[in-house]
Amino acid sequence: MRIGIYPGSFDPVTLGHLDIIIRSARLVDQLIIGVLKNSSKSPLFTVEERVEFLKQVTLDIPNVTIESYHGLLVDFAQEKNANIIVRGLRAITDFEYELQLAQTNHKLNPNVDTMFLTTNVEYAYLSSSTVREIANYGGKIEQFVPSCIVQSVYDKYNKIRSV
Amino acid sequence: MRIGIYPGSFDPVTLGHLDIIIRSARLVDQLIIGVLKNSSKSPLFTVEERVEFLKQVTLDIPNVTIESYHGLLVDFAQEKNANIIVRGLRAITDFEYELQLAQTNHKLNPNVDTMFLTTNVEYAYLSSSTVREIANYGGKIEQFVPSCIVQSVYDKYNKIRSV
Amino acid sequence: MRIGIYPGSFDPVTLGHLDIIIRSARLVDQLIIGVLKNSSKSPLFTVEERVEFLKQVTLDIPNVTIESYHGLLVDFAQEKNANIIVRGLRAITDFEYELQLAQTNHKLNPNVDTMFLTTNVEYAYLSSSTVREIANYGGKIEQFVPSCIVQSVYDKYNKIRSV
Amino acid sequence: MRIGIYPGSFDPVTLGHLDIIIRSARLVDQLIIGVLKNSSKSPLFTVEERVEFLKQVTLDIPNVTIESYHGLLVDFAQEKNANIIVRGLRAITDFEYELQLAQTNHKLNPNVDTMFLTTNVEYAYLSSSTVREIANYGGKIEQFVPSCIVQSVYDKYNKIRSV
Amino acid sequence: MRIGIYPGSFDPVTLGHLDIIIRSARLVDQLIIGVLKNSSKSPLFTVEERVEFLKQVTLDIPNVTIESYHGLLVDFAQEKNANIIVRGLRAITDFEYELQLAQTNHKLNPNVDTMFLTTNVEYAYLSSSTVREIANYGGKIEQFVPSCIVQSVYDKYNKIRSV
Amino acid sequence: MRIGIYPGSFDPVTLGHLDIIIRSARLVDQLIIGVLKNSSKSPLFTVEERVEFLKQVTLDIPNVTIESYHGLLVDFAQEKNANIIVRGLRAITDFEYELQLAQTNHKLNPNVDTMFLTTNVEYAYLSSSTVREIANYGGKIEQFVPSCIVQSVYDKYNKIRSV
Secondary structure, three states: OOOEEEOOOOOOHHHHHHHHHHHHHOOOOOEEEEOOOOOOOOOOHHHHHHHHHHHHHOOOOOOOEEEEEEEHHHHHHHHHOOEEEEEOOOOOHHHHHHHHHHHHHHHOOOOOOOOOOHHOOHOOOOOOEEEEHHOOOOOOOOOOOOOHHHHHHHHHHHHHHHH | EEEEEEEEEEOHHHHHHHHHHHHHHOOOHHHHHHHHOOOOOOOOOOHHHHHHHHHHHHOOOOOEEEEEEOOOHHHHHHHOOOOOEEEEEHHHHHHHHHHHHHHHHHOOOOOOOEEEEEOOOHHHHOOOHHHHHHHHOOOOOOOOOOOHHHHHHHHHHHHHHHH | OOOEEEEEEEOOOOOHHHHHHHHHHHHOOOEEEEEEEEOOOOOOOHHHHHHHHHHHHHOOOOOOOEEOOOOHHHHHHHHHOOEEEEEEOOOOHHHHHHHHHHHHHHHHHOOOEEEEEOHHHHHOOOOOHHHHHHHHHHOOOOOOOOOHHHHHHHEEEEHHHHH | OEEEEEOOOOOOOOOOHHHHHHHHHHHEEEEEEEEEOOOOOOOOOHHHHHHHHHHHHOOOOOOOOEEOOOOOOOHHHOOOOEEEEEEOOOHHHHHHHHHHHHHHHHHOOOOEEEEEEOOOHOOOOOHHHHHHHHHHOOOOOOOOOOOOHHHHHHHHHHHHHHO | EEEEEEOOOOOOOOOHHHHHHHHOOOOEEEEEEEEEEEOOOOOOHHHHHHHHHHHHHOOOOOOEEEEOOOOOOHHHHHHHOOEEEHHHHHHHOHHHHHHHHHHHHHOOOOOOOEEEEEOOOOOOOOOOOHHHHHHHHHOOOOOOHHHHHHHHHHHHHHHHHHH | EOOOOOOOEEOOHHHHHHHHHHHHHOOOOOOEEEEEEOOOOOOOHHHHHHHHHHHHOOOOOOEEEEEEEEHHHHHHHHHOOOOOEEEEEEEEEHHHHHHHHHHHHHHOOOOOOEEEEEOOHHHHHOHHHHHHHHHHHOOOOOOOOOOOHHHHHHHHHHHHHOO
């Protein structure tokens, strides 16, 4: 059985992430979306919120599950019996970083391979930090994130501002 | 009428910035230099100081004005009726980031296009952060920033050190 | 008066080229599309055919004219009193080559500057050679070239094959 | 059923190719290695020889078959009911070209997706043309190609030289 | 006499660093490893610890000495009468940054030139921050750092966790 | 003794090449400029002419000699007891290609290392093929090649045109 892990911060999930999820779910038997709890960064959304968003946007894809993890990705992969790491590639600087990660992960656990999909051109410019910056200034994010989470992103910033 | 915006932090303005200003001022009818007030970064110079430096170094260019802004660049462009964003390109990593910005801004406001000029080779290695690092250690910055602001940069660091 | 030159082989013109033409025509007073007669390459279409295609697809843009040239671009620019060279940027390898060209042209004629526009993401993958390869094998090119030249491209390959 | 195609010239197959074959064969149910008959290039080895080499080096991998093709890759994929194209990534310039190919193929046939694996660092510098250049001058190629074809490569060059 | 400086943070020294040290020590008469005291970053190891590690791993290379420095690299080079800066190149983003540094240093002190070596492919993916991240989560670092410092890295994290 | 080889086609030598020659001659005891006789390319200048040009422009550098070679660079290096290959780096695409060459040469002969210098920014855009293209159309090449060979380049094209 081919078990894939698609790791990330997903803070928040974008249409670019969703594109990779849909396409990679076709290439593996089971796809686990791994949401990183990174203690050294302060995310906009809590790990619980980010997991919840991903559950909403993947409701219709039967072989996808969402889990959070912390620590090394290769350890999470081993724990889940996953043999494939899925990553989206957008740009050159992405590519260098991803190449480095893939090689390091392979050195740490030779049983896990990394499979790359290139982000659809329509989302090639898109990242969670772009979404956060636009939302922070009240700009329109409808064309960047799944429709079911648009309001949640605005709400978060309204709450931050009202503090 | 072609109104261009050249946005940046200009902390402080360098000879590379000035090169882009002079060349892009020839390509548009009016050039607005937009100085970013970024609340999440702590700049060396206040936004007022940075605007003042730019006024000094562009005194002789009649179609250039200086303004500060905060928020999204596309909103500032709309407010000023600008239809062109001007950006300087130095290097590969610049290019990727600039491409992403240009595509995002175009999605947010399709009436605004981004025009790139490549930095003159003489200044291809130059950035405001390089200037700050050299000045911080008392190195020579005469060949990196307009002559009229050299002393102001040194003064700033002397003031910081005396605190 | 701002006179721009958009040089290229246009063998044949693609929707990516047309995107750059439309956008750059807004940024200059007059845009001259310069079609390169390169004696060392054997193009699919003659220079007369390539000029004719460009005339058809730019019929509705009043400030665009089409001309062929050979020799150095800076000489052609000088002859036409053009002060701006327009180039589209797609990718990293493009970028390096374009940077080199822009710097060389500036050294040869300091009065001419190069303005870059980034290709719309929708056409970021597109080149004339891709179009030729697909058409050569009878693939569909409707989404790659202006509709008015689709048949001409197929006709050319049918003629080649019948020889 | 997941059917993958790993296309290429394989002139000749290298240890880098073999690494991608072994790893991608694990990720799909059936892997078809597609050997390109490119009429516009003159390869060192005939398409029959290249197919034969690949058969020898993949004898032990049950779900791999070798076929030659000409024309567009997406047409070959459709004919074989393949839904995945496999490509190895080595370097930046590779990446740009591969991205362009993947986007074009996806536009031509949206049912086919491209999956990238990064070449093992050990083979990151390796290409068929490097092998050919070294063999041409009598250099050692044992560390670059599968052992069973080393002699065949030398024999080819001896035969060329004796003509 | 050719005196080279190999500057860096070395937090901690990796097998990639050691590879560059061994190879560059052959190319100069005297190699000074310059360990940067950067007051604006909080390193894992103190500058004294980092110097000590480097002394241990270079015990057998007679023409290597270790020193710490702060301030501008070109000032340190002048003080030591060094005329060569040694840098390792791994990747594209490295390359851009290194090119910028080399050009700036050359402008600040034209008597100092920068010599680049490319990191051995085996260590091409390796950085001190990768080592720190793996060690932080208890992963294996034996294949990334010289054996004599493996335990020290683990000890440091155990000490941090016990605080 | 440190013997370096600076290999290339030098068709013709440019001011960029000369910059690398002068700087690398300081870093080694003896520098051999290796002029490649490449039977598969048809150069503008014969190998004898290219060697002669290099002799003229390096007259004042005592530790430089010029030799032509064909075949593998590592074999030429071994024959000359050279332990260092010198290469100039200009751009990203250069970098990838050079990295591949350096790794391959190191695999073929582990005793030879490759040292890179970055081309002075003033010549960063410059290549022999640029010089040839400009000269072919009668453009000015004084700022691109050493003054003593300017006339020879023009003469060559006049001779070609008169045939």
